[in-house]
Amino acid sequence: xTGHAYVAGLDATGFVKICQVCGQxxxxxxxPAYDPGPVPPDAMTDxxxxxxxxxxxLASYVTFPGRHAAGAVTLWAxxxxxxxxxxxxxxxxxxxxxxxxxxxxxxELLDLLCAGAETLSDxxxxxxxRRIGAGPVTILLDEADAIWKRGKTDETAEALxxxxxxxxxxxxxxxxxxxxxxxxxxxxxxxxxxAAIAGIGSLPDTILDRAxxxxxxxxxxxxxxxxYRERTTRPEGDTLRDQLEKWAADVAGRVGxxxxxMPPGVADRPADVWEPLIMVADLAGGGWxxxxxxxxxxxxxxxxxxxASVGTRLLDDLRDVFGDADALWTETILGRLHALDESPWAExxxxxxxxxxxxxxxxxxxxxxxxxxxxxxxxxxYYRADxxxxxxxxxxxxxxxxxxxxxxxxxxxxxxDVALPRRACTGCxxxxxxxxxxxxxxxxxxxxxxx
Numbered sequence: 120x121t122g123h124a125y126v127a128g129l130d131a132t133g134f135v136k137i138c139q140v141c142g143q144x145x146x147x148x149x150x151p152a153y154d155p156g157p158v159p160p161d162a163m164t165d166x167x168x169x170x171x172x173x174x175x176x177l178a179s180y181v182t183f184p185g186r187h188a189a190g191a192v193t194l195w196a197x198x199x200x201x202x203x204x205x206x207x208x209x210x211x212x213x214x215x216x217x218x219x220x221x222x223x224x225x226x227e228l229l230d231l232l233c234a235g236a237e238t239l240s241d242x243x244x245x246x247x248x249r250r251i252g253a254g255p256v257t258i259l260l261d262e263a264d265a266i267w268k269r270g271k272t273d274e275t276a277e278a279l280x281x282x283x284x285x286x287x288x289x290x291x292x293x294x295x296x297x298x299x300x301x302x303x304x305x306x307x308x309x310x311x312x313x314a315a316i317a318g319i320g321s322l323p324d325t326i327l328d329r330a331x332x333x334x335x336x337x338x339x340x341x342x343x344x345x346x347y348r349e350r351t352t353r354p355e356g357d358t359l360r361d362q363l364e365k366w367a368a369d370v371a372g373r374v375g376x377x378x379x380x381m382p383p384g385v386a387d388r389p390a391d392v393w394e395p396l397i398m399v400a401d402l403a404g405g406g407w408x409x410x411x412x413x414x415x416x417x418x419x420x421x422x423x424x425x426x427a428s429v430g431t432r433l434l435d436d437l438r439d440v441f442g443d444a445d446a447l448w449t450e451t452i453l454g455r456l457h458a459l460d461e462s463p464w465a466e467x468x469x470x471x472x473x474x475x476x477x478x479x480x481x482x483x484x485x486x487x488x489x490x491x492x493x494x495x496x497x498x499x500x501y502y503r504a505d506x507x508x509x510x511x512x513x514x515x516x517x518x519x520x521x522x523x524x525x526x527x528x529x530x531x532x533x534x535x536d537v538a539l540p541r542r543a544c545t546g547c548x549x550x551x552x553x554x555x556x557x558x559x560x561x562x563x564x565x566x567x568x569x570x
Contacts, residue, residue: 167405169366170197173359177228179345180352181221182338187414191331192225194396194411196232199257199313200367201399204374207288209392210330211315212322220335222317224347226259229315231356232363233257241266244278248293248308251286257313264318280323286310287329287391328388331396331418370402379408382416389419429463433480434506435514436462441503446491448500449474474499484509 174193183189195211202208211229213222230236237250238259250256260266260283266276285291292307316322316330338344345352379397381390393415400411440455441447456464457471464472478488481501486509491500 166366166370166403167407169362170403170407173197173232173363176355176359180228180347181224182342182344184334184336187417188333190410191396191414191418194399195331196229197363197367197399198395199233200363201371201374202313204371205289205395207391208311208313208395210283210287210326212327212330212332213315213317213335214321214332215319215335217337218319220337222335223261226261226315226317227347228356229259231353232360233313234364244275244282247279247282248310251310251312252308260314260316262318263316263322264320267323280326282310283314283316284325284329286312286314329392331392373402374398382412385415385419430480430484431513434484434509437506438510438514444503446500446502448491448493448498449477449488450498452501453477
């Protein structure tokens with residue numbers, strides 16, 4: 120079987136066959152498609168067929184990034200109809216580098232598919248927690264980058280972030296003082312609700328940590344999609360939403376019976392994010408359980424870079440620059456950090472990271488610079504023993520790190536392969552590190568004065 124494949128779908132007249140990739144009916148598909156035959160009359164009573172139709176509906180209007188994205192959004196939309204049965208609800212983050220990458224279109228489609236959807240381009244914290252407290256709702260927040268670009272000094276932006284963060288958990292509430300004339304009353308409002316958030320650039324790390332992150336891209340000229348028209352698209356979406364609501368009511372009693380087995384390595388916060396989505400896939404059956412787990416593995420791997428803080432990025436890079444060394448001078452560490460490809464350290468706020476900046480970034484984790492003796496010379500530096508436990512906890516090596524060289528190790532090995540001569544420092548006479556040789560230095564930092 121090659122090309123695209125048809126699944127059960129909907130048009131204004133009822134159930135039809137549409138391509139699950141491009142959303143077209145037979146004869147209009149952008150590729151030759153496999154046709155399994157007539158659509159069974161009861162196709163939409165089957166969870167797998169229903170999710171297939173939702174995925175095809177989404178993919179017909181949006182060019183999604185990668186093969187897992189449409190399925191992830193489908194599962195997210197379906198989970199909003201079962202959210203009261205889960206302990207947590209993942210955020211859906213729709214990010215892009217530029218405008219016109221499909222973020223708003225995804226929100227428009229989710230507005231049709233999700234339970235109690237409400238689209239907002241801005242909202243006060245007071246409105247948001249009162250709206251959530253008023254009854255089930257799915258929050259669709261567009262242009263969110265404008266909200267959090269205001270910075271941490273903006274109390275409204277920080278209050279919205281705290282609501283979005285806390286609302287990830289079913290037990291979450293926010294406390295407020297309600298005034299009735301001169302009388303004050305302490306009130307706690309529930310804030311548990313699904314939320315999809317779209318923005319240009321990025322979002323606060325604490326939100327990304329609770330989210331399935333889609334990095335949207337602009338559609339190429341040779342990637343056709345259906346035109347979104349309210350008069351034709353809404354009836355399709357409304358019908359699918361009604362079908363999702365009915366299916367969710369039928370399977371609600373099976374949520375958690377049993378809870379899904381997560382893919383290997385998915386635990387803690389990533390498991391909180393993906394458990395509801397994989398539970399939906401298990402309830403639907405068909406190919407969705409496998410499809411959901413493959414998407415989970417792919418998204419969790421990609422999210423490690425999205426949610427890594429500056430501190431964990433530094434710890435990860437320090438492991439690379441240390442190599443097998445037991446201790447390194449601060450100058451050596453900084454030189455190697457600056458030499459790492461695609462790292463921020465060579466242009467840290469407009470200039471190379473220095474010793475004070477390094478100390479400030481690493482201090483919250485515990486290590487302090489200490490005297491490091493090398494060839495009779497004592498300078499400030501750091502010891503492997505002070506960092507090893509931090510590497511194990513905050514920056515564990517990837518599954519391939521045991522069998523593949525680190526970027527710096529590969530880089531140094533390439534230098535050794537071309538027989539770069541082992542040069543001695545012109546100041547102290549000791550061998551120069553290959554990294555310093557490659558940078559064009561003839562002496563250790565600080566040794567120049569003794570020449």
